[in-house]
Amino acid sequence: MKELRIIRDDPSFSHGGYKREEDAFDHEAFAQTIFRVVKDNEPPLTIGLFGGWGLGKTSIINLLEAKCAAEGGKHKFVMFNAWAYSGDSLRRQLLISLAKGLIADSGKRGIEIERLRKLNYASALEEEPGYSLRELWERGRDTGLLSALKSELLRAFENVKLAQQGIVGIFMSAVLFLVAIVMIVYGGIRSEMEIQRWGFLSLFLGVANFLMPKVENVFVLKRREIFDARLIFPEQFEEEYSNLIDKFAHNADKVVVVIDDLDRCDAETIKSVLVTLKNFMGKGKTVFVVPMDDSSVVRMFRGENTNIGYE
Structure with missing residues (x-):
C-alpha cells in the first residue's frame, strides 16, 4: 500500500536552504526582483508583496533574508510579526525587533531590549496603612x-x-x-x-x-511598577527608532524591515501599522517590505468579514 503523505503548510527556504528543484513556483525570481529594488533605490521606500494565502509570500521573504545576509552587513534584515504582538504595543515590539535584528553583540542586545521593554514604566510607592514618621513626631512633639x-x-x-x-x-x-x-x-x-x-x-x-x-x-515601602497602557507615544517612538538606526546600523547601507502577517490583524491594528509606516518610518536608510493578502485587508476595512485570518 502506498503511503499517503500530507502536504504541510510550512514556508520553504528558511535559513538559506534554497534548492532550485524545490522552487516550482519560481519564488527566487520574486525575491531577486525585490532585492534589486532595494539595492537600486534610495530610501525611504515601502514595497508591497501582495498575494493570497498559501502562495509563498513567506518563502519569498526567506529568500530575501538570505540575499541580505550574503551582502556582508551592507543590508541589515529585520523581521517583525505584527499579528504576534497585536495585543501589546506594536511600536514597542517593533523597536525590540529592530534591536534584535541590528545588534550583533548579545550583551548589548540584551541591555537594549530590556531598556525598550521598560519604556513608559514608572516606579511608584504603594501606600500602606499606618502613620508616617512625621505624623508620629507631630503627635508626640509636645x-x-x-x-x-x-x-x-x-x-x-x-x-x-x-x-x-x-x-x-x-x-x-x-x-x-x-x-x-x-x-x-x-x-x-x-x-x-x-x-x-x-x-x-x-x-x-x-x-x-x-x-x-x-x-x-515596621517601616514598609512597597515599590511597584505602573504601566502606561497607551505605551509609546509617536514622538518618543520616532526618536527611539532613529536612535537605534543611527547607533547600530551606521555601517549599513540599508535596513530592510519586513512587517509580516499584517493581514491577520484586526482592522484597528492594520490601520495603526499603516499610519505608523506613513508618518513615522519614512526616514533614513529604512526599506519596508509588507507581504499581505490585500483582498483580505480590503474586506476588513469594508466590514465584510470581521474575522479575517489564516483559516
Missing part, C-alpha cells in the same frame, strides 16, 4: 520625653555608632543594657538627672541595636 530625647540624640549620635548585627551586635546591645541599668540606678540613688538621662539614652541605643534587623517589618 511631650517632654520627645524634647529631651531629641536633644540627647543630636549630641550623642555624633560619637555613638550602632554595631553590626550578629554576635558583635548582641554583645554591644548587652553592654548598652548593662551600662543603662547601672547609670539609671546610680543616678536615682544620687538624684543625678543628667546621669539618668544618659542611662535612658544607653537603653534606647541598646534596644535600637537589637531591633535593627526588624526595621523592614
Whole structure:
C-alpha cells in the first residue's frame, strides 16, 4: 500500500536552504526582483508583496533574508510579526525587533531590549496603612520625653555608632543594657538627672541595636511598577527608532524591515501599522517590505468579514 503523505503548510527556504528543484513556483525570481529594488533605490521606500494565502509570500521573504545576509552587513534584515504582538504595543515590539535584528553583540542586545521593554514604566510607592514618621513626631512633639530625647540624640549620635548585627551586635546591645541599668540606678540613688538621662539614652541605643534587623517589618515601602497602557507615544517612538538606526546600523547601507502577517490583524491594528509606516518610518536608510493578502485587508476595512485570518 502506498503511503499517503500530507502536504504541510510550512514556508520553504528558511535559513538559506534554497534548492532550485524545490522552487516550482519560481519564488527566487520574486525575491531577486525585490532585492534589486532595494539595492537600486534610495530610501525611504515601502514595497508591497501582495498575494493570497498559501502562495509563498513567506518563502519569498526567506529568500530575501538570505540575499541580505550574503551582502556582508551592507543590508541589515529585520523581521517583525505584527499579528504576534497585536495585543501589546506594536511600536514597542517593533523597536525590540529592530534591536534584535541590528545588534550583533548579545550583551548589548540584551541591555537594549530590556531598556525598550521598560519604556513608559514608572516606579511608584504603594501606600500602606499606618502613620508616617512625621505624623508620629507631630503627635508626640509636645511631650517632654520627645524634647529631651531629641536633644540627647543630636549630641550623642555624633560619637555613638550602632554595631553590626550578629554576635558583635548582641554583645554591644548587652553592654548598652548593662551600662543603662547601672547609670539609671546610680543616678536615682544620687538624684543625678543628667546621669539618668544618659542611662535612658544607653537603653534606647541598646534596644535600637537589637531591633535593627526588624526595621523592614515596621517601616514598609512597597515599590511597584505602573504601566502606561497607551505605551509609546509617536514622538518618543520616532526618536527611539532613529536612535537605534543611527547607533547600530551606521555601517549599513540599508535596513530592510519586513512587517509580516499584517493581514491577520484586526482592522484597528492594520490601520495603526499603516499610519505608523506613513508618518513615522519614512526616514533614513529604512526599506519596508509588507507581504499581505490585500483582498483580505480590503474586506476588513469594508466590514465584510470581521474575522479575517489564516483559516
